[in-house]
Amino acid sequence: MTVSWRRRFWTPTSGATVAALAAVPLLLGNSPYHLFLLNTIAVFAMLALGLQLVLGYGGILQLGYAGFFGLGAYTSAILTVHHGWPFPAALVAAMAVAVVGALVMSPIVRLRDVNFAMATFVFGLILELVYNQWSAMTNGPIGFRGIPAPTLLGLTVLEPQHYYYLLFAALLAEYLLIFRLLHSPFGTAVRAMRENETACRTSGVDVTRVKVTLLLVSSAIAGAAGSLLAHMNGFISPPTFGWATSVALLMMVVLGGVRSLPGAIVGAVVIRLVVEQTSVLGQYSNIVFGVALVLLMAFLPTGLAGLVGRLAARVPWTGRLGAGSVPS
Amino acid sequence: MTGPVLETEQVSKRFDGLVAVNAVDLRVEGGEIRGIVGPNGAGKTTVFNLVSGLYRVSGGRIRLRGRDVTEAPPHVRAAAGLGRTFQTPQIFPDLSVFDNVAVGLAGSRPPSLRAALLGRRRDWDGVRADVEETLDFLRLPAGIGGFAATLSFGEQKRLEIGRALIGGPSVLLLDEPAAGLSRSEIDTLAELIRGMRTRGVTVVLIEHNMKLVMGLCGLITVLDFGRKIAEGTADEVRRDPLVVTAYLGRSGGAGV
């Protein structure tokens, strides 16, 4: 009998996975390129999880997610560089600004699916334009440099390996938080809402409030990720926070499989690696990318998680795969 | 409790010129089992949609235990004590049976984010007991697991009632609860409805199954073309010439 409220995160599988992920930097040795890639993937994994929450579980078509990523990044950068704020405070502020941005947009939640999707899309465009045009604050297209490495508890995180652990901690915290959220009564309401909104409304669920809450939470996550990215690279520029990134994030969620937390992370890894590799293919890379997208949607609509699920169903002894995958 | 538990005052609904519900007055007292009948297209489900807040009224007021809820959204009305089921069971197919019922508590215990992030155990206190008790009351087997989609049609209908019931509503709107059920399931349903009344829930049901309605309901309201054409006990209604005309004059009306 499935009694959802007693689901636990820590199982042998999940424990092993976490341990393995913690050990990755050791395997990569000292290659700065690989460590950089790993850290970038970690940041995008954070984003993918956040988007999975609002889009995959909430069914909210957030097409401008990268914009909130940018809000966090620029807020953190501006506060530390121009106003000398310490990193932890800047991180919190980054999240706060992202949340405020989402609040501004939140009345749109009342809209029908498509209008809402278009509104989030346009909002993302607005933010990208603001990052480009408001040079006084953001330094415009040239980008914002000189962002200091974060200092926590007196220690400055300079080494990429150490940065990985910072990101890893953040990612783990985020995962646990989302997991816990989805397994609470609130989470039940979220999942129910995705299946049948009308039934939820007449059962007393304030659908609008739930959607707005999801929007705010996911934006806070994006803001945090933005701050972490800014301090990791020391430099940020508008294209990172525009439509192309929003698209990549959407793909991570869809590739991984909607409503699968591990899937979102796997999606992030795959897409990020693909993005790195396709520059190798040169001219044809983007067309291949586009074609791959279409084919993916045609043949693998439930994503990798769906694929794994179907395969697991055929092989009886694989049992429940993946710690933390919420059944539906 | 003084005053009616559910009251609609001159409630109307217009859809782009088509009048679906026309100045309907309804006063349901506490403890009643009220039947709402009428030929197909009479506007019965529309009235339910207006009462539960899925449609906005074009005119008139709606009161729940004396409180005016005409402008209130559906979830507020649910929290104020209104439960509702639908003609086709609106359940959550991919959620567990437990979760399906648990959602019904959302009105009385709004799920909060803070509780979700902080106090997991406390959040679920008592929920399990309530859910099990409700499932029990509805004769849904104790060991019932799996997704709601795997339940039989009759079980799904009871599941939906369970979700509506667990929040402790004052009024329960049942839209054609007997549709698609077998004889024995209908008998069980009648028992359940009587049991609900004993627990203090006022029941209003839309039904085409006249035998059920006549046997169960104290008062019956008859609608036709969006208007209330008769109201009274089973006997009174059965003999009302307007009612007879309404049913006989239409093809496909359920026999009185």
Added chain:
Amino acid sequence: MSEVAGLLVFGLAIGSIYSLVAIGFSMIYRATGLVHFAHPDLMMIGGMVGYTLATRTGLPMPLLFIGSGLSVAGLSWLIDRVGLRPIRRQAALLNLIIATIGWSIILVNVALFVWGTAPLSYPEPYLPKGRLVGGIVIVPQNLVMLGVALTAMIALQAFFTRTVVGQALRATAENPVAAQLMGIRIERMMMLTFLMSGFLAGGAGVLVASIVYANFDLGLIGIKSFAAAVLGGFGQVGGAMVGGLALGVVETITAFYVSSAYKDIVAYTLLILVLLVRPQGLLGSGRTRPD
């Protein structure tokens, strides 16, 4: 005074381009429920094809319009037939959106590949010769654009209300099941929708490209047409017209009186504000939830 009039004309002209693309966009949405992110890029392809036709054949403008329109119509239909319909059957809105994004990427890169990166100007005879009015070049071409676009829109309106096919198309968009029961061939209607919207986009592309330039980037202008469609009320063809014209005027006035750099932000912000106040768009049907 003539300054304002000139701005207005320019704004309406640009707006009419947005309208043409927005109409196609809305038509597709109405018929299939699909948000077609590759639609603006179809406009771009229209501009590019127009360029090739202009340089190779030297055909007069109206024929360029038609030629591009037809090619893009075919392309639009092909993309749906090959790349979208298989997905349309089973999938969620999100998957469809992503598939159209995929097509958008494909179209942009094909354009890059075939026509290169450099912006291409239409040859001399097509170039607008205009007068400078308060910093904006007002060209007779603007009036032509406006004229063409308005004609197209009026023709469309007549098509939808007067002809049998047009009404069948509307019926299909409104209620596919009922339409099918009445004997309307749904797939035919879908095909017609994609063809027509493609034609409009292609023609619009020629109009724009002849004034600005032909470049793979042109889709960005087309993105404004999304905003136009939403502004007017998504799915309403009339709304798309109004939204496009309104957007064009607002944008032009902002560019002139405030700053060219901020014109996009203002336009988009206006859209968001309108949506907040009137969620269904200016002309949209008054329901935010299925009533």
